[in-house]
Amino acid sequence: MPHTSGQPTDSGKERNGSTDTFRAPGISGGESVPLAVPHPTRHLWSRHPWLWFILPAIIGYAILFIYPTARAFYLSFFDWSGVGPIGDFVGLKNFQRLLTNDRFWNAATNSAKLFLAIFILQNTVSLGLALLLNRKTRMTHVYRTIIFLPVVISAVATGIIWVLMLDPQIGVINPVLEDIGLGSLKRGWQSDPAWAMKTVYLVQFWQWNGMAVVLYLAGLQNVPDELLQAARVDGANRFRAFRDVTFPMLAPAFTIVTVLAFILIFRAFDLVYVLTGPQGAPGGYTHIIGVLIYGDAFGTSGFSTQPRLSYAIAEGVTLFVFLAGASGLLIKALGKRKEAIA
Amino acid sequence: MPEWNDRVNVVFSRRDLLKGAGAAGTAIAVGNLHFGAAGAQENVTLTIWTNHPEWLGPLNSLLSAFSATTPHVAFELTGVPGPDYFAKLQTALAGEQVSDIVGLVEGYLLSQGPAAFPIKDLTGIVDPNLLIDSARTQVEIDGSVWAVPLASYTVGLAVQNPIVAENNITLPTTWDELKATCQTLVDAGVTPLILGGKDGVHTFFIYAGLVSTILGPEGFEELRAGTRKLTDPDLLEAAQLLKDLQPYYNEGFEATDYVTAKALFAQGLGAMMVAGTADFTGFKQENPDADLGFIPWPGKEVGLHSTNTGMELLYAVNNTMSAEKQDAAGQFVAWLATAEAQTIVAESIALPINNQVTELSDPIKAGTLEVRDRDVIVWYDVPETANTLTAVTEVSGQLWTGDITPEEFAQYVQDNLAGPAS
Incomplete structure (x- = not known):
């Protein structure tokens, strides 16, 4: 094929020792004209100029995420308190220690319980609220705002408010129960092992309910009215219409709500830390994995504690691997469900 | 689009970028040297x-x-x-x-x-x-x-003087007197002891204080040396007393945080509370009218009282x-x-660390120095027992919920005196 652009190609280029040469089209034999051929890397940037646009983001991502993550993996194999020179290489000892540590498994179990509780509440209460708010009334926007409000309140502020309300001595919840004739329900909400974790479920759900409601609302608004009308024409009552038409159509929202809840709960820290403290009071019954990692990394009080940063990093790495793997499986499983419905 | 490619190559060539960065870095470095030198003289x-x-x-x-x-x-x-x-x-x-x-x-x-x-x-x-x-x-x-x-600061028991006076209480000097005092106060409808049990720090200071009354300064050196253990029968009694006092702590103390506990005490919602010198500033900020006193930890017998001092x-x-x-x-x-x-x-601020400053105008600080005659260093100040605070905070909540016994509590702390056992 004749070469007309004047640019070097494989057909018009030949090696002459270490120097690239260019033979003009139509010229046979004779002289070769030396030419500086673009370096392969430079050629890549020339052919794909859009790479320049994403370069800052790639650099930022590498500096702020990839490098710290790789560094965390590296440090988890050492014995290091967090200050001074990095200590001895200990291989997998930190991982071995945490996997045989009751406190780690207790926190992991509590995190799993918290996720399960939030999963159930989001797919019952939040979904129910979304169905109610999907109706068009004069007050719909007001209700939506009220329900979403806790999401925008700082988790720390939320925690402090609830701690004060639940306090058995200065809180308002027990006196209110007393005043409305439900004094028998008064209890140490946060100090009673039987109720402390349930209190955490409630407060965590109170804060994130609005997010699930909004996601489900968005899903509900994508359910075509024609389908619901057709179901009703076919004699389906409200429940059947919801079960067989609306709910299947909510599959994408269900996936998002579930995966988000999974990730948010397993890396939850601030709200639970404020609510039940660095040791998951009482007696570790509310200790979750995020709080455990923070305590091991930076100590559990303002007094002199012995930090175990590399051990805490190993806990973080374990959580990272678990979340990445489990989230992938979750998305895959829920994706199959979506495909089946489609 | 050759024009666009050429333009990109011209504007963003690696050599140009490096040259630019080098020039900028040099300019900044020179600038810093100039201004740094000028500033230091002033x-x-x-x-x-x-x-x-x-x-x-x-x-x-x-x-x-x-x-x-x-x-x-x-x-x-x-x-x-x-x-x-x-x-x-x-x-x-x-x-x-x-x-x-x-x-x-x-x-x-x-x-x-x-x-x-x-x-x-x-x-x-x-x-x-x-x-x-x-x-x-x-x-x-x-x-x-x-x-x-x-x-420096010294830890012992802070006392609400008005509550003591109203209930005709004699300040306890022994463990038995402490328990009797607590019962008298409970009978009078007063919370005897305020404890913030949420993070375990107060629990640590109470436990360390009670053990220190048995050990004294010499016995603590034996604990550091490993010749005494927290599981020794006489020291186990301190862990048992910590648990025995549970009915006398404030309602919901297991989930009460350090700061809230201080506020409750400052407001007079309890008669006594574990406290260090530094806490008194906070008590006064919470309640400027608070009338407070300080006593050492009562000992098992008269004369075996103790305090803990840290920095x-x-x-x-x-x-x-x-x-x-x-x-x-x-x-x-x-x-x-x-x-x-x-x-x-x-x-x-707190207690002085200069050995020539001994006359203190503040009555609580002066009183603290007077009762600091059998003093043990705060345990986490020395490497041999540096991890005791962490260890106590990790298991104190389980002591309150009954998931572990005082013996198991003491064993865990002993196993982790200087660091994790594993």
Whole structure:
């Protein structure tokens, strides 16, 4: 094929020792004209100029995420308190220690319980609220705002408010129960092992309910009215219409709500830390994995504690691997469900 | 699109970028040298952190007193709430962004060793002979002096004087009297003991205090040496008493945090509370009218009472800053150990660490010094028992819920005296 652009190609280029040469089209034999051929890397940037646009983001991502993550993996194999020179290489000892540590498994179990509780509440209460708010009334926007409000309140502020309300001595919840004739329900909400974790479920759900409601609302608004009308024409009552038409159509929202809840709960820290403290009071019954990692990394009080940063990093790495793997499986499983419905 | 490609190559060639970056870096470096040199001849501003934001006023007065005699030195003081301080310090050390005057947490210097920190050797600058023994042992390592504590504190029981008077209580001096006093108060409808059990810090101080009454200073040295154990039968009694006092703590104490517990006590919602000297400033801020007293931990028998004394932040000099700033910071730290500085500390902050300052105007501080005749160092100040606070906080909640026995509690702490057993 004749070469007309004047640019070097494989057909018009030949090696002459270490120097690239260019033979003009139509010229046979004779002289070769030396030419500086673009370096392969430079050629890549020339052919794909859009790479320049994403370069800052790639650099930022590498500096702020990839490098710290790789560094965390590296440090988890050492014995290091967090200050001074990095200590001895200990291989997998930190991982071995945490996997045989009751406190780690207790926190992991509590995190799993918290996720399960939030999963159930989001797919019952939040979904129910979304169905109610999907109706068009004069007050719909007001209700939506009220329900979403806790999401925008700082988790720390939320925690402090609830701690004060639940306090058995200065809180308002027990006196209110007393005043409305439900004094028998008064209890140490946060100090009673039987109720402390349930209190955490409630407060965590109170804060994130609005997010699930909004996601489900968005899903509900994508359910075509024609389908619901057709179901009703076919004699389906409200429940059947919801079960067989609306709910299947909510599959994408269900996936998002579930995966988000999974990730948010397993890396939850601030709200639970404020609510039940660095040791998951009482007696570790509310200790979750995020709080455990923070305590091991930076100590559990303002007094002199012995930090175990590399051990805490190993806990973080374990959580990272678990979340990445489990989230992938979750998305895959829920994706199959979506495909089946489609 | 050759034109676009050419343009990109021209504008963003690697060589151009490197040249530009090099030129900019050189300009910045030259600029810094110029302004740095000019600034050092004039004034020096030193950054310093405190883990007691409630002390910002008194600390500023202390710093001003130094600046009055050394006008070219100014300070930038930052208050970091106690529970956040350790995380901030550790992160700053790892990121090489620590303050000019480094406030090390007590015990940290001994357990980690001076080489772990970017601090200057202050031997020959600070006179260690000015320091009380418990302060000196914290900052003098292998003959070198590395820091000066801001102040010291002593832990025992804070008492609400009006409640004691109203209920005709005689302050307890033995364990039996303590239990009897608590029962009398409960019968009168008063909460005998305020405890913030949420993070386990108060629990640690009560446990350490009760064990210290049995050990005394000599016995504590045996614990450090490993010849005494927290599981020894007589020491187990302290863990048992800690549990036996559970009915006398405030309702919901298991989930009450440190700060809320202090507020409850300051407001008179309980008769007694574990407290250190530094806590009294907070009590007064919460309730300026609070009428408070201080007693040592009652002993198993009369005369075996005890207190625990520790150090506030150990101030050292950051050795990564300019020589001028290091000199200025060294001057300040040396001055901090003097009677002049420690008189200010004693009047407005906590107990002095200068051995010449013994006359205190504050009645609670003066009373503390009077009852500090059988004193044991705060356990986490020394490497052999450095991990006891962490260990107690990890399992104290389970002691309250009944998931572990006092014996198992003591065993866990013993197994983790200096670090995790595993």
